[in-house]
Each structure stands twice: as structure tokens, then as C-alpha cells.
Amino acid sequence: MSAALMFGFVALILIGVPIAFAMGLASLLAIIAHGGLPFSLLAQRALVGADSYSLLAIPFFILAGNLMNYGGITSRLIEFANAVVGRFRGGLAQTTVLSTMLFSGISGSAVADATALGKVLIPAMKKQGYSAPFAGALMAASSVNGPIIPPSIPMVIYGLSVGKGVSIAALFLGGVVPGLLLGLSLMGMAYYISVKRNYPVFEQVPWRAIPRRAMPALWAIMMPVIILAGVTGGIFTVTESAAVAVLYAAFIGLVVYRELKIQDLVPILVQTALDSALVMFIIALASGFGYLMAISGLPRDIAAWISSVSTNPHVILLLINILLLIVGCFMEAIAAMLILIPVLIPIVQAAGIDLIHFGLIMVFNLMLGLLTPPVGILLYICANFAEIKLEDEIVAVIPFLVMGLIILFLITYVPMLVLWLPNLVLG
Structure with a gap:
């Protein structure tokens, strides 16, 4: 079978x-x-896989991101980011990376980051004299941070798939340091390339003016803080935090920024339904696929093969990382997680690897797959905004992909980069 x-x-x-x-x-x-x-087994397992109260967090986080996108957050985050880093060589490139880091704390989705910010920042970079492949590649690489900096839809799926012993709050906290490291490394590479190609300084905002630029964006920046504080403080569950995020996003858009209109709610809800249906359809059918894979004995056979190669946790993590990098080239991240988690978790547990640490490795690794052909969806989105051939963007994204691989290596073999913050906050 x-x-x-x-x-x-x-x-x-x-x-x-x-x-x-x-x-x-x-x-x-x-x-x-x-x-x-029986053929009914597939339908039965699909219903069981999708029938979970905790999965309500996914459509709520998607809805919150869409509300914030319509509600005027994008322009305010870009203006604040520019005030902070626009003064450096390649200032608009630096602004692009910092903007995505800030927006990642709201959307939880790489595609949402690339779509919301790419259609503004990529044309702006081209207008400033940046090469189109560089602009598209930087936007794509920066958007990888969407599911790494909390909140994160893939982390919710990982936590629910693994089950007992894995705290989604700890996963959220574990993503903060890797997300910051990735953002800073991309900014460093963007600066190096900007100096080499003599890309311009965008705007030198006086330091005393930064607080004034920060105030309009402060409401948006507070959203991930509220989510993390509420979840880690035991005030509400992850699912409830997603509902709180929706109410907060609606309040900001309707009352504070006043750019979200009542008539916008229908297209927002329709788009949220479409996005949620896509994710939930994958989860439902992956449940039946995973069940059949489990009863076939395939996970046990794969675990036995990896264990026969080595029992050293460092070697096992290396083999798993190579497997995930290959899978990420051909498979969408959420589907890959749902298929591979039942296979890999027994191996990881047998090797004594922390499940929170491994969760961040898995999410980070598979997000890099968004930058690799042939599936790499971020490449297609940003190449479209940059109006370039895909092959040109693939060449331009290589330096940024290398930075991502370096951070992946660091979080794999320095576990405290992931576990320090969860241990500090949650004990």
C-alpha cells in the first residue's frame, strides 16, 4: 500500500x-x-482532520491580516521603517526588509507580506534606480519572515499536528530571534550590494523626527505584542488570540486610521473565505493521506533507515534539513508539514531533540522553499510585480538565499537561539 x-x-x-x-x-x-x-475512510479522515476548534485560529489570523492590509497599515509601516533605516546606503532596500519584519508580526503569511508590500516597494525601488531583479529578489527573500516572526500559521499547524507537549505560545516566542537574525542578515546583504552598485540613500530623516513618524504606526506594531503577551500570559488561548487580533484590526482600520470602510468588509470576508478554504482543504485531505501512510508502516521504515545511518542528533538534523530543503523545492510548505510531521517526529524524539527547537527548524527550512524553483511562490509573485523573467530573479535571489541557509545552520546547531526566549518567558 x-x-x-x-x-x-x-x-x-x-x-x-x-x-x-x-x-x-x-x-x-x-x-x-x-x-x-472502505472508500468512506478518506471522507471520514478528512472530516476528523478538519474538525478541530484550534484550527479556527487559521481563518481568524488570515482575516486579521486582510483587515490590517485594507486598513492603511502598509503605508504607515513603510514610512516608519524609512525613518529608521532610509538614511543608509540603499535606504529603500533597508526599508523594504524592515517593513516586512514589521508586517510579519501582523500577517503570519509570507504570501500576504509579498503581496501587500511588494506592489508598493518593488516599483518604488525600480524608480529609485535599483535593478528590477534585485528589487524582486529582496522583496521575495524578506517575505520569508512572514511565518517566522509571530503570529505564524505554519507554527499553529505544527503545534496542532504534534499535539501534546508542544506549546504554540513557545513556538511563537521561539520564532522571534530567528526572524530578527534573518531580517538583519538580509539588511546586511542588501547594504553590501547597495554599496557595491552605488544604490542611493533614500531619505535622511532627523533622529528627533523618528518618534513623530513612529506614532501613526504604533497601533499596528502593538498587535503582535498584544497577541504574544496574551497567549504567554495565559489571558487567552491561541485561537482566542486570533479572534482578539480580528477585533483589534477592525478597530484600528475603522476607528483609528479610518481607512477601512464598511463596504470593504464584503471583499475582505470573501478573500478570507477563499484563503481559508485553500488551507483547510489541504489539511483535510492530508489527514487521510497521513493516516494511510501511518498504517502502511512507511514512517517506521523511514525512521529505521535514518537511525541506521546515525544516532547522532547533529547528523540526524543534517539529514532532515537536506530532506526538507529538497521537499521544499517541490511542495507547498503546509502540505509538506502535514505529510512529514508524522514521519519525522518519532525520529526527533528518539534522538532527544527538543520539539520546539525542531518546529522552528522545520518552519524556517520549508519557508526557504518559497524562494526555490519550481514551486517557489514568492518568486512568481515578486517577479510579476518587478516585471522580469523568473530566471533573472532566481539568479538575483541567490545571495539572500545563502543568508537564509546560514541562519538555518545557526538555529539548527545553536538551539538556544530558538529556546532562549521561550525559556525566559515561559520557564
Whole structure:
């Protein structure tokens, strides 16, 4: 059965079948090959996989991000970021990275970051004299931080998939330092390239004017602080925090910034429904796929193979990282997590690796897959905004991808970069 399941899945992916349908059709093929399982099993497991109160956090976080995007947050965050870093060589490039770091604390989605900020910042960089491939590549690489700096939809899915013993609050806190390291490393690379190519300083805002620029953006910047403080302080659960984020985003857009109109709510809700349906459809069909994979014994066989290579945690993490980097080139991150978590968690636990630490490694690694062809969705989004060929952007993104790989190496082999903040706050 495992052969039919994996062969069918890989074959369907290679011919371009969307990931959710590939999992569903491969599951049907495996049920037929087994002969003793009812077809109703797939529908039953799909309903079980999607029927979770905790999964309500996903549509709520998506809705909060959409509300903030419509509510005028983008321009205010860009203005604040520019006031802080626009004074340096390649100032608009620095502003791009810092803006995405700030927006990441609101959206929880790399695609949302690239879409909301890319359509503003990429044309602006081109107008300032930056090369179009550089502008698109920097925007794509910066958007990787969306699911790393909390809140994060992939972290919610990881926490729910692993279950007992994994705190989503700890995962959120664990993403802060890696997200900051990634942002700072991208800013360093952008500065180096800007100096080398003589890209301009954007705007030298006097230091005394920064607080005035910060005030309009302060309401938006407070959103991730409220979420983290509420979850880690036990005031509300992760699901409840997502609902609080929606109310806060609506309040900012309607009352504070007054750029969100009542008539905007219908398209916002429609877009949220479409985005949520896509994620939940993948989760539902991945549940049946994962169940069949589990009863086929494939996870046990893979775990035995990796254990036969080495029992050293450092070697095991290296092998898993290589596997995830390859998978990330061909598979959407959420689907990859839902398929691989049941396979990898027993291996990780046997090696004595902390599950919070591993969760950040997995999320960070698979987010880098958004920058690698052929699936890398961020490349397509930003190449479209930059009006360039995909192959030109792929070449330009290599230096930024290297920085991401360096940070991945650091968080893999220096666990305290991930665990320091959760241990400090949660004990």
C-alpha cells in the first residue's frame, strides 16, 4: 500500500496536479491497492482532520491580516521603517526588509507580506534606480519572515499536528530571534550590494523626527505584542488570540486610521473565505493521506533507515534539513508539514531533540522553499510585480538565499537561539 500511495502522489505532483488533489487521489489509489479498506475512510479522515476548534485560529489570523492590509497599515509601516533605516546606503532596500519584519508580526503569511508590500516597494525601488531583479529578489527573500516572526500559521499547524507537549505560545516566542537574525542578515546583504552598485540613500530623516513618524504606526506594531503577551500570559488561548487580533484590526482600520470602510468588509470576508478554504482543504485531505501512510508502516521504515545511518542528533538534523530543503523545492510548505510531521517526529524524539527547537527548524527550512524553483511562490509573485523573467530573479535571489541557509545552520546547531526566549518567558 505504501508503494501505491507514494508512487501515486509523486506521479500526480510531477504532472502538475494541485497538491491537495494529489494527496486525495493518491489516497484513493492506495485504498484500491489495499483492497480491504472502505472508500468512506478518506471522507471520514478528512472530516476528523478538519474538525478541530484550534484550527479556527487559521481563518481568524488570515482575516486579521486582510483587515490590517485594507486598513492603511502598509503605508504607515513603510514610512516608519524609512525613518529608521532610509538614511543608509540603499535606504529603500533597508526599508523594504524592515517593513516586512514589521508586517510579519501582523500577517503570519509570507504570501500576504509579498503581496501587500511588494506592489508598493518593488516599483518604488525600480524608480529609485535599483535593478528590477534585485528589487524582486529582496522583496521575495524578506517575505520569508512572514511565518517566522509571530503570529505564524505554519507554527499553529505544527503545534496542532504534534499535539501534546508542544506549546504554540513557545513556538511563537521561539520564532522571534530567528526572524530578527534573518531580517538583519538580509539588511546586511542588501547594504553590501547597495554599496557595491552605488544604490542611493533614500531619505535622511532627523533622529528627533523618528518618534513623530513612529506614532501613526504604533497601533499596528502593538498587535503582535498584544497577541504574544496574551497567549504567554495565559489571558487567552491561541485561537482566542486570533479572534482578539480580528477585533483589534477592525478597530484600528475603522476607528483609528479610518481607512477601512464598511463596504470593504464584503471583499475582505470573501478573500478570507477563499484563503481559508485553500488551507483547510489541504489539511483535510492530508489527514487521510497521513493516516494511510501511518498504517502502511512507511514512517517506521523511514525512521529505521535514518537511525541506521546515525544516532547522532547533529547528523540526524543534517539529514532532515537536506530532506526538507529538497521537499521544499517541490511542495507547498503546509502540505509538506502535514505529510512529514508524522514521519519525522518519532525520529526527533528518539534522538532527544527538543520539539520546539525542531518546529522552528522545520518552519524556517520549508519557508526557504518559497524562494526555490519550481514551486517557489514568492518568486512568481515578486517577479510579476518587478516585471522580469523568473530566471533573472532566481539568479538575483541567490545571495539572500545563502543568508537564509546560514541562519538555518545557526538555529539548527545553536538551539538556544530558538529556546532562549521561550525559556525566559515561559520557564
